[in-house]
Amino acid sequence: xxxxxxxxxxxxxxxxxxxxxxxxxxxxxxxxxxxxxxxxxxxxxxxxxxxxxxxxxxxxxx
Amino acid sequence: xxxxxxxxxxxxxxxxxxxxxxxxxxxxxxxxxxxxxxxxxxxxxxxxxxxxxxxxxxxxxxxxxxxxxxxxxxxxxxxxxxxxxxxxxxxxxxxxxxxxxxxxxxxxxxxxxxxxxxxxxxxxxxxxxxxxxxxxxxxxxxxxxxxxxxxxxxxxxxxxxxxxxxxxxxxxxxxxxxxxxxxxxxxxxxxxxxxxxxxxxxxxxxxxxxxxxxxxxxxxxxxxxxxxxxxxxxxxxxxxxxxxxxxxx
Numbered sequence: 001x002x003x004x005x006x007x008x009x010x011x012x013x014x015x016x017x018x019x020x021x022x023x024x025x026x027x028x029x030x031x032x033x034x035x036x037x038x039x040x041x042x043x044x045x046x047x048x049x050x051x052x053x054x055x056x057x058x059x060x061x062x
Numbered sequence: 063x064x065x066x067x068x069x070x071x072x073x074x075x076x077x078x079x080x081x082x083x084x085x086x087x088x089x090x091x092x093x094x095x096x097x098x099x100x101x102x103x104x105x106x107x108x109x110x111x112x113x114x115x116x117x118x119x120x121x122x123x124x125x126x127x128x129x130x131x132x133x134x135x136x137x138x139x140x141x142x143x144x145x146x147x148x149x150x151x152x153x154x155x156x157x158x159x160x161x162x163x164x165x166x167x168x169x170x171x172x173x174x175x176x177x178x179x180x181x182x183x184x185x186x187x188x189x190x191x192x193x194x195x196x197x198x199x200x201x202x203x204x205x206x207x208x209x210x211x212x213x214x215x216x217x218x219x220x221x222x223x224x225x226x227x228x229x230x231x232x233x234x235x236x237x238x239x240x241x242x243x244x245x246x247x248x249x250x251x252x253x254x255x256x257x258x259x260x261x262x263x264x265x266x267x268x269x270x271x272x273x274x275x276x277x278x279x280x281x282x283x284x285x286x287x288x289x290x291x292x293x294x295x296x297x298x299x300x301x302x303x304x305x306x307x308x309x310x311x
Contacts, residue, residue: 006106010117015182019121019175020102023128026167027280034287041294045307048298 076153076293077302083286090283097276105269112266121179123269127277129172132200133235135165135281139207140232143225153289155221156296158228159211160289164281166204172197184248192241193249196234203231217296 009016105123112119139161146155176194177187188194207224214220242249262270297303 009120010111012116012118012182015118015178016120019124019178022174023124023171026171030164030167030284031287034284034291037291038287038294041291041298042307045294045298045303049304049307 074151074153076156076297077300079153080290080293080306083290087283087286087290090279090286094276094279094283097272097279101269101272101276104265104272109263109266109269115183118179118182121175123273125172125175125179126270127274128168128175129197130274131277131281132165132169132172132197133238135161135168136200136203136228136235137232139165140228143221143228146221147225147229152218152221152296153293155218155225156289156292157285158224159221160285160292161281162204162207162211162224163288164284166201166208168277168281169197169201169204173201189248191247191249192245193238193247196238196241199234200231200238203227203234207231 007013007017101123105120109120111117139158142154142161143158145151146153146158173194176197180189181187207227210227211220211224214223241247294303
């Protein structure tokens, strides 16, 4: 296996790796953003739930 | 004799679909990884160099799947949006919204990889011909759907407005598909067509089909991930979400 030849892609390296590189990068970015969106949604959820708990405790003790 | 009836509508409620989607995601993610690895391996190491286009032809292994996914996902998005509109079903509208971003991603990729293929092969990044222009319109339809939904505050109104746009825009998909037959175009004809033997070598066809399967699995994975986020965000005041989080702790 000649790696140099492989990366050169018969002189079309820019076009071939430009296509696959951007595709894989965007797909990885999409997964990363979705995981962050999920973490944030869950964090917001538990914040709101805690606030409700605090509020309910306050209601019952006073 | 007891007949077990299946409740087909069980999984059309966000509360029961949320955990189901969670269970399915790892399987689709693993399938994506395996198919992507196999498709790239065959596409780059097993398939030979094309005698006309050299190694630049290998761009088709991402270009064709991206273009197909952009069209399929649009039809799927329009179908879900239409069902959500017709049956007033929240989950189906949420599915339509969850598909849109990934469809836009693939529409962009089909334009991007097409430009990178066009430059060395046609000598130009872009021409205003039927295939390319209708694909650009597809990309704008996705962006239009996303920005329309982002602009409308009330989620159910956003669903209905998005559904109308998605359904009207669906006319564009057959235009893209048949554009290479209807108009004189620079774009080459289809390499794969239903009911006809493909015009490319078997090993190239295998790599292409595996890459298409990989892109399907990827789309399902991220769509399920996104629909779970949408459910969490929209239904956060529903009691079942609170219970779910308490159980998770």
